[in-house]
Each structure stands twice: as C-alpha cells, then as structure tokens.
Amino acid sequence: MKACVDIGGTKVAVSLVDDASSGDLPAPMAVRVVEPTVKTGEVDALARQVLALIDTACARVGIERSSLVATGVSSCGPFVLIDDGIEVANPNICGGLAGSPRGIGNAWTHIPLEAPLRAALGRVRIANDAVAALVAERRWGALKGSDNCAYVTWSTGVGVGLCVDGRVLRGKNGNAGHAGHSFVVDGDPAAVCGCGNRGDVESMIAGGSLEHRIGRDAASLMAAAAGGDAQADAAVQRLCEIMGRLLYNLTATLDLQRISLGGSVFLNHSTMLLPRLERELHRYFPALTHGLELRAAGLADKVGDYAALALVCDDR
Ligand SMILES: [Zn+2]
Secondary structure, eight states, rough: EEEEEEOSEEEEEEEEEOOOOOOOOOOOOEEEEEEOOOOOOSSHHHHHHHHHHHHHHHHTTTGGGOOOOOOEEOOOOOEETTEEEEEOOTTTTOOOSSTHHHHHHHHSSSEEHHHHHHHHHEEEEEEEHHHHHHHHHHHHSSSTOSEEEEEEEEEEEEEEEEEEETEEOOOOTTTTOGGGSSSSSSSOOBBOOTTTOOOOTHHHHHHHHHHHHHHHHHHHHHHHHHHOOOOOOOHHHHHHHHHHHHHHHHHHTTTTTEEEEEEEHHHHTHHHHHHHHHHTTTSOOOHTTTTTTTETTTTGGGGHHHHHHHHHTOOO
16 A cells, blocks of 8 residues: 655645556545644644554554555645755744744744654655646646646645656755746735735735635635626636736746646636636747647546655555
C-alpha cells in the first residue's frame, strides 16, 4: 500500500492505495480518513496528526505503518527549507505569520513536516498542492502528453503548478508557482490576501475573497450573471480579465502549450468561465498565445485526492 496525504488549511485527508494498481486510470482509494487540520498544541502537532491518521487508515485495512511502500504528501504552501527539510508556512495554519487571520490559536511561523514524517516513515515525497495536482493531471488528466504546461486552481485561493521542457518546476524552497500572490492589475486597496498583500490576484478573484470584496460569494455571483444580471455579468467579466492576465503572463514567461484549470470556483462554473478566459488570453500577443489550449481539469474534483498519489506513482 501507498499512503496519500492531502494537507489543507481546513482539513487533512489520508488515503491508502494498493501498490499494484497503475496504468491509465488512477487507482481506487482503499480507505480514506479525514480530520480538521490541527492548529493548537506543540509546533509538531500537524506532523503527529498526519502520522495518527496514517495509523488509523492502516488499522482499517489491517496493515502496519511499517509495511507502507511510499508516502506522497500534497500540502498547502508556502514552504520553507530548514536543514534541508520542508516546513509549512501557511497563513491559514500558522498564527504567527504577518498575513494570518486572527484567532488561529497558535504563534507558529512555520511547522516541521518532512523531518518528522521521514523519521517515522522512511521515504516521503512532499510537494505543494498545485504542483502535485499538476503531476496528477500530467499522468491521468488534461495535461497528458504535454511537456510545457500548467495546472491552475481557482478555488478558495489561486494556485499554480508549472512544467517546462518536461520538468516540473519547484524552485529554491519548493514554492515555484505561487502566482496567486503576484500582481496583474492595480488592485483594490481594500482587498487583503492571507499572505498580507493588498490587491494581488488571490485577493482580487479567489473564492475566499469575493464575499468580502464585492459582497457576494462565487456561486451567487455566477448564478446572477447567468440569469442576465448585467452588474453581476460585468463583475464576472472583471474576474476573467484578471485571471486571463495571469494565464497570459504564465504563457508569455514559460511558452506554455496547455493549461488545465481546476478548483471549485472554476469547475462549478466552467461553461461560463472557460470561453471568457479563452477570449481574454487570445486578446494578447498572438505569437505567444497561438495554439495554447485551455482545458478543464481532466480529474475534475478528484484532482486533490490523486495529487499525493501521483507523487509516488513511480516509487516501488
Ligand atoms: Zn497573496
């Protein structure tokens, strides 16, 4: 069995998958356990929560933790490298970060992940959740066969995974692709991101910021636009202009061939959003955008479940 760990700001999920399964389709999960992400106690509380969930999952299928072949971890970022081990510095988990919302209940600025998991489990592969999703989309989804591609999630936040010349980009701390925290417009000064930036892409268009910024959530905004509300339609168009600029900037910088789009905001409204994003993207420099393919994520809402598995698919 292989263990797949998905760490988010609100929940941690652990699944076990049969090691023998491989091929064109992702293997079914043998067991899946989920808990709210722990945010109190000692600084290693999250790592201990992951290990406890792994033990629970192993017990359900009657195996020992020591018999796991490999463990893949798809985690929200950003990461910091401390003594060559990945630690998580996410503002929704670490209460001591500048951009953290108040009341998380801890003063952590970064929390150990790789070192304690490696000590307990041996081989562990950890990647940012959007990077892991990119690997999964390249293996099973809409990015199959593409060596120059990106996965973009438009959800509570905005995240990106990147692949150029067949190489998945990671960067000095494993944070390549945090383009949700870049600036593509003169942003609304009232839009504050969890990272502390004002007016970055995530603070302008992510599902988590819409209610605060424009007074309605993504679902009600899209429904109103679909129903012919001109003001809502203009607001959706503005969101697509901003996402379109981000997609263009990625394409111009990296010479991308294909982009897979996922995340709840996009997937729940892809019929409305995909053509608008295509129009936005192709407004810009044709020499760079011609032939670029925008696709809805092939794994759809299962991307998160299979992201961690994709990291350890070739491990035996
Ligand atoms: Zn940000």
